[in-house]
Amino acid sequence: MARSKKTLIILSVAVLLLLCCFPLIISEHYMIVSLLIMGISFVPFMYRFSKQKLTSRELVMLAILGAIAAVSRVPVASLPSVQPTTFVIIAAAIVLGPQSGFVIGVLAAIVSNLFLGQGPWTPWQMYAWGMIGLTAGLLRNTLFMKHMLGRCVYGFGVGFLFGWFMNLWFVVSMINQISWTEILLYYSASFYFDLAHALSNVFFLLLFSNAWIKIIKRFKTKYGLFE
Numbered sequence: 001m002a003r004s005k006k007t008l009i010i011l012s013v014a015v016l017l018l019l020c021c022f023p024l025i026i027s028e029h030y031m032i033v034s035l036l037i038m039g040i041s042f043v044p045f046m047y048r049f050s051k052q053k054l055t056s057r058e059l060v061m062l063a064i065l066g067a068i069a070a071v072s073r074v075p076v077a078s079l080p081s082v083q084p085t086t087f088v089i090i091a092a093a094i095v096l097g098p099q100s101g102f103v104i105g106v107l108a109a110i111v112s113n114l115f116l117g118q119g120p121w122t123p124w125q126m127y128a129w130g131m132i133g134l135t136a137g138l139l140r141n142t143l144f145m146k147h148m149l150g151r152c153v154y155g156f157g158v159g160f161l162f163g164w165f166m167n168l169w170f171v172v173s174m175i176n177q178i179s180w181t182e183i184l185l186y187y188s189a190s191f192y193f194d195l196a197h198a199l200s201n202v203f204f205l206l207l208f209s210n211a212w213i214k215i216i217k218r219f220k221t222k223y224g225l226f227e
Helices: 002-025 030-051 056-071 084-095 096-114 122-138 149-174 180-189 191-223
Strands: none
Touching: 056 084, 056 096, 056 191, 084 096, 084 122, 084 149, 096 122, 096 180, 122 149, 149 180, 149 191, 180 191
């Protein structure tokens, strides 16, 4: 188990490094290459998930949590970068583990964009929210994540990381000649949007994370899920 977690972490870091570096190396077809990299990166996660012997109840629970995470995004869509989805993914991953957290994050992006609009940005959101769930699940047994302060620090940090990662989608699809100057200008322009996401994560985690974690744990224990 420890070895598989290390493999997932190494793979995730490698994909992120590739996504950060390839715009400055490749002179064209940024979007195609980025989608290929993310598509390939999904394979090992989904392969490992498919090898799990999940019961119908476990699948239903993942589907419900993914749907809740998705629908929670719709009512606040008019508020820039306020994402209750991230909070739901973090809370679920803390209880159910990294692989379930990744799947819930992926489902949340796909389902929410059925309401808000699908596009080339959807795989980026799938990967970003999936990685938030995966990382929260990997950290769930640490002293850091067991305390409210740690969860809030994590939520604040991933709010910025989500925005920075999604900025890459704009960079590789909208900017013809990519340079560090243009990248830095765009990232600085998105600061307040990323801050809104980070602060809203802290807000939702402070108010609701303890209750959500208790509810999910209750269902997990009552029905013997993900043992």
